Amino acid sequence: MSHDYRRISKDGLWDNNIVFAQALGLCPLLAVTGTASNGLGMGLASTAVFVASALMISLLRNIITPQVRIPIFVLIIAVLVTLVDMGMNAWVHDLHKVLGLFIPLIVTNCAILGRAEAFASRNSVLPAVVDGIMMGLGFTLALVALGAVREVLGSGTLFSSAALLLGDWAAFLDVQLIADYKGFLLIILPPGGFIVLAFLLAGKRLIDRSLAARNAGAAAQAAGI
Amino acid sequence: MSTAAPFRERVSYQAMLLGGFSFIATALLVIGNLATRDAIDERRREDLRASLAQVVPAAVHDNDLLANPLSVIDDAGLPLTVYRGTVGLHVTALAWEIVGKGYSGDIRLILGVNTAGEVLGVRVLSHAETPGLGDKIEVARDDWILGFDGLSLRDPPIERWKVDKDGGRFDAFSGATITPRAVVDAVRGGLEFFRRHRTALVNPVVITTPSLSQESAE
Numbered sequence: 001m002s003h004d005y006r007r008i009s010k011d012g013l014w015d016n017n018i019v020f021a022q023a024l025g026l027c028p029l030l031a032v033t034g035t036a037s038n039g040l041g042m043g044l045a046s047t048a049v050f051v052a053s054a055l056m057i058s059l060l061r062n063i064i065t066p067q068v069r070i071p072i073f074v075l076i077i078a079v080l081v082t083l084v085d086m087g088m089n090a091w092v093h094d095l096h097k098v099l100g101l102f103i104p105l106i107v108t109n110c111a112i113l114g115r116a117e118a119f120a121s122r123n124s125v126l127p128a129v130v131d132g133i134m135m136g137l138g139f140t141l142a143l144v145a146l147g148a149v150r151e152v153l154g155s156g157t158l159f160s161s162a163a164l165l166l167g168d169w170a171a172f173l174d175v176q177l178i179a180d181y182k183g184f185l186l187i188i189l190p191p192g193g194f195i196v197l198a199f200l201l202a203g204k205r206l207i208d209r210s211l212a213a214r215n216a217g218a219a220a221q222a223a224g225i
Numbered sequence: 226m227s228t229a230a231p232f233r234e235r236v237s238y239q240a241m242l243l244g245g246f247s248f249i250a251t252a253l254l255v256i257g258n259l260a261t262r263d264a265i266d267e268r269r270r271e272d273l274r275a276s277l278a279q280v281v282p283a284a285v286h287d288n289d290l291l292a293n294p295l296s297v298i299d300d301a302g303l304p305l306t307v308y309r310g311t312v313g314l315h316v317t318a319l320a321w322e323i324v325g326k327g328y329s330g331d332i333r334l335i336l337g338v339n340t341a342g343e344v345l346g347v348r349v350l351s352h353a354e355t356p357g358l359g360d361k362i363e364v365a366r367d368d369w370i371l372g373f374d375g376l377s378l379r380d381p382p383i384e385r386w387k388v389d390k391d392g393g394r395f396d397a398f399s400g401a402t403i404t405p406r407a408v409v410d411a412v413r414g415g416l417e418f419f420r421r422h423r424t425a426l427v428n429p430v431v432i433t434t435p436s437l438s439q440e441s442a443e
Contacts, residue, residue: 068239072246079250083257090264097272185358 003127012134019142019197020204024111029143030193032102034154037162039147041099043140045084047133049106050115052080054132057120064121073116081106111139142200149196154188156181277308279364280337280346281318286310290320295426300418307426314429318345323415325407329353332362332407336415340427343377347412352404359404369396369405378416386413 018024025046032042056076057064064072085103088096096103106112115135120128152158156178163171186192232238270291277290290308299305310318320337332352337345347370349362361367372395378386387393388406397405419426 063242065233065239065242068243071243075246075250079253082254086257086261086265090261090268093268093271185355189355 003123003130005127005130008127008131009134012131012136012138013141014138017138017142017204018111018135019139019146020201022111022114023201024114025109025139026197027108028102028105029146030190030197031105032099033143033147033150033193034188035151035157036144036147036159038098038102039143039145040140040159040162041095042102043136043143045088045099045103046106046109046112046139047136048084049077049080050112050136050139051129051132053077053112053116054120054128055125056080057116058123058125058128061121069117069121070113073113073121077112077116078107111135145200146193146196149200150187150192152177153196154184154186154192156183276335276348276350277320277337279348280335281308281310281320282345285312285318285339285345287312297422297425300421309426316340316427316429319419319426320345321415322350323411325411327352327354327407328359328401328403329355332404332411334408334411336412338416338419340423341377342379342416342419342423343375344373344412344416346371347373347408349408354404355401358398358401361398361401362404362408367398369398370408372396373412378413378420383413 015021019026019029028042028046033039053073053076057073060072060076081103084106085096085100088103089100115131119131123131148158151160156176158175158177159170159173162173184192187196274289274291281290288309288311290310293309295307295309297305297307305321307319307321309316310320318337318339320335323334323336325332325334330353332354333350334347335350336347339345348364349370352359352362354360354362361369364370381394385392385394386409388395388397388402388409390397390402391406393409395405395409
């Protein structure tokens with residue numbers, strides 16, 4: 001069975017994006033995306049768990065029987081998240097202070113269980129890991145996009161405290177876009193997350209539709225010639 | 226394969242599988258805990274030291290604030306750790322955690338006082354107040370919290386230890402009265418706690434000879 005890695009990548013990043021297409025993982029999504037930096041940190045931590053759980057589950061897929069697969073997947077994911085949590089607390093403590101509250105939320109990200117069930121448990125290691133990376137990056141993309149929009153509208157900054165997340169070299173990312181901005185509280189609060197997410201989902205639909213229309217037009221032209 | 230399939234269908238296999246995975250998961254968590262415990266502990270101490278340093282200026286003590294903390298029972302009957310800054314054997318500053326009832330949950334603060342009962346500093350450790358309104362209690366966002374420095378129960382008098390809306394001395398920033406009220410109440414409670422237990426709290430750190438303890442009693 002051969003795998004089309006371009007298909008897997010495109011699925012993870014866009015066509016079947018966890019947030020924009022599957023609308024999964026909204027609990028961590030809405031909780032952390034007050035700033036783009038937080039979104040990026042959460043996205044990368046989730047990606048690590050996506051990849052590790054895909055690796056473990058695809059390795060173990062022949063041992064695990066369908067009858068008990070769900071509790072075992074949950075167990076594997078919970079152990080991985082706990083290990084990520086402890087590791088971050090010990091070695092990237094400043095980031096953990098920002099994200100610490102949300103790391104346990106990764107367990108509640110049904111998307112990870114969803115990919116374990118739908119992809120990793122049915123495929124060999126390499127495609128499963130690629131799928132994990134791509135799904136994770138797609139999720140990161142969604143978190144950063146949502147975080148960036150909410151941060152710009154809500155506090156007038158972009159990537160504030162990025163240096164905390166990525167080290168001092170990233171300080172240049174931290175920009176005050178609107179000087180003396182009073183802030184727009186609604187966007188920072190959880191309802192703002194829903195509102196911005198709705199606009200992003202609608203935006204994705206619009207792009208997809210215009211792409212489809214263009215492809216159809218090109219196909220029609222080609223047929224005409 | 227035909228013999229493997231029925232074996233995998235048996236209940237005992239499923240039970241072994243679940244049991245085995247639970248065992249491995251537990252073992253991994255134990256290993257993870259052992260590997261990170263010391264580092265996490267060290268990070269916690271660094272955090273605590275950093276927040277203590279904000280409320281107890283380095284000029285008033287020459288010891289490690291985390292050394293020799295005092296364990297006392299607070300007024301609610303709960304254990305409380307009081308960190309002591311000393312010069313020689315004499316206690317010069319004290320710091321402990323106080324809690325205010327904020328708009329959304331507890332506001333944890335750390336309060337530093339000198340032996341005269343004057344505030345050396347107050348800082349927020351954690352809170353869940355409304356972003357943009359209640360979070361002005363954070364020193365990173367507003368210097369409101371610095372307004373406590375140097376105050377005591379004598380200055381202002383205790384009936385003025387309230388937000389201005391309640392007839393007190395302290396600004397209640399617009400839009401969020403509950404948050405500053407909670408902080409003011411917590412700081413006042415901390416100072417009252419210190420006044421009641423002053424003698425016990427400022428005892429010399431190590432009482433080795435009778436003459437020393439007599440000296441402190443004088």
